[in-house]
Amino acid sequence: MNRGASLHIRKYEMKRATKFGPTERTTLKRLPKRAFYERKIIYNILDEGFICHVGFVDTHHPVVIPTSYGRIGEMLYIHGSASSRMLRSLAAGIPVCVTVTLVDGLVLARSIFHHSMNYRSVMIFGTANVVGDEKEKLHALRSFSEHVLPGRWADVREPNKVELKQTLVLRIPLKEASAKIRTGAPVDEESDYNLRVWAGELPLRIVAGTPIQDPRSEFEVPIPSYLNNIMARFRA
Amino acid sequence: MNRGASLHIRKYEMKRATKFGPTERTTLKRLPKRAFYERKIIYNILDEGFICHVGFVDTHHPVVIPTSYGRIGEMLYIHGSASSRMLRSLAAGIPVCVTVTLVDGLVLARSIFHHSMNYRSVMIFGTANVVGDEKEKLHALRSFSEHVLPGRWADVREPNKVELKQTLVLRIPLKEASAKIRTGAPVDEESDYNLRVWAGELPLRIVAGTPIQDPRSEFEVPIPSYLNNIMARFRA
Secondary structure: OOHHHHHHHHHHHHHHHHEOOOOOOOOOOOOHHHEEOEHHHHHHHHHHOOEEEEEEEEOOEEEEEEEEEEEEOOEEEEEOOOOHHHHHHHOOOEEEEEEEEEEEEEEEOOEHHHOEEEEEEEEEEEEEEEOOOHHHHHHHHHHHHHHHOOOOHHHOEOOOHHHHHHOOEEEEEOOEEEEEEEOOOOOOOHHHOOOOOOOEEEEEEEEEOOOEEOOOOOOOOOOOHHHHHHHHHOOO | OOHHHHHHHHHHHHHHHHEOOOOOOOOOOOOHHHEEOEHHHHHHHHHHOOEEEEEEEEOOEEEEEEEEEEEEOOEEEEEOOOOHHHHHHHOOOEEEEEEEEEEEEEEEOOEHHHOEEEEEEEEEEEEEEEOOOHHHHHHHHHHHHHHHOOOOHHHOEOOOHHHHHHOOEEEEEOOEEEEEEEOOOOOOOHHHOOOOOOOEEEEEEEEEOOOEEOOOOOOOOOOOHHHHHHHHHOOO
């Protein structure tokens, strides 16, 4: 292969590695400037959030279930819904849409029409498959735990064989995804800027309160350092 | 009609008014004690949240879109996605699943298996229809606004005819819904309570930061009192 062709392929692969190719269903038709396809941007949103909404079709009607998730490289892991309906559908692998939404603030414009929210959301289209392999399952469960509670896994009892069997883990390869992001001040009609009304942003964020020790605790255990780190992540 | 029959009907109507009848798809098969069907409980969750995830089926694959919503009595209103795909499907009225999730905290157990989250979520099944009537549309838009920003509507410019035409509003009658709620401490295996590990809850909540006035503001406008009230709702 000549050097030019090789460079071309490397460029293509880099492009492929860093960006999701927009598809018919991930292409934003309205407000396309809010759409992003870079893996880095999408992964940052996925890594900051910890609740996703999983949509699937159950005999013609849509079902949306909130659940936690983990990411390992280009693979998203979710806990399967324990609803037997979903379990039945899963055997063959079903199409899912997984959406993660971070709300960053309320946007107060001078007209009702231009009120908005600042947010970062990711929409993933793919197929969910059951993780059968016990090693991958344990790896995925660890990713759920470390995603929300880094450091916790090493401190508590790991799942035993029975618990592993009772847990359904699904794997969704990250192949088709997009992010939608709005930031900053309101954008009003030019003719409205002379209205004498307060306009701007009210930032919102998730904050941790004081940890509540389980009343059934048999020991006085100090708050572990990793929990302090987690609290720092959710600081006001 | 005799008095007995009339009483029977009144009792039936009261039951109907205060509780959603569990259906095949709103009945929780796993952890049924987390399921609630009382309208009051469900409406409280809907009124506290302000983002829902709307699921619908687009030519066999599921789509989940985050959006704001409003409630007027037994009617939920959402903004329609501007995606033309959805618009096309809507003409006939399409089945939707609307899910609202409030995360109240992380639950740290003594085993990985029993880690959980405290949350309150509502799942609504129904059919979305386009609101054509201009008066109902304005009423619904006002409910979106007053839901998140009570007091704002009276302070800013109302939508004009052109803006109303550009806005798609959907109506979903609240007929089939359930709530799922988890609260409190972790529940561990009895044999794990002797593990010397911190266990309990880390409460989480949404908190407002300092309002950021639009840099393009032409006037010094003090923060309105209703915005102070809204901030009080999101206080740390």
